[in-house]
Amino acid sequence: MAAHHVTDTQRVNKPVYPQVVVTEPGQSNSLCGCRHCASAPWAASDCGLPLKVQFERKTTLWLCVCRGSKHYPYCDGSHNPPLLRKHWLKLKQRLHQLVRRR
Template sequence: MLPEVRSVEPGQRLRLCRCGRCLCLPDAAEGCVDTLELSVGRERHLLLCRCGRSANLPYCDGSHAPDAPGLRARWQRFMGR
């Protein structure tokens, strides 16, 4: 499962899951025990985890993919080449 690239704008408020168990990842379910409430300050793109394996939830750290030696190999793996 690949991460979600989400465009956000200033003033937007997000509720993101940090426990990794919500069915609606990367968004937090109503009863999520570990929610990150984020107020967006500037326009940007977020790379959000959808598999729940990231050590830096709600952000993707590449844990969804097998290990790859070196930056070039990790980038190629991420881009599907």
């Protein structure tokens, strides 16, 4: 099964947002690393490359749902048109700082 990537046309016509998840200390999850799971960014039972992660502290994850991130399964803003990517990354950093203060 081929990985599904969001095209520039889809980015303009239909916004794609990352899945934002706040984890708790001791929580563990399996993230999809193969880009083929229908449940992505979460690993399915038959995932070819599951990434098992356990969190020692409260963490905010920005998970890729467009499957186009260079840092998959983590979102890098690839879902945005190229001209907006820089602005999106600044917004992500600012939001991350606000969540950490809580």
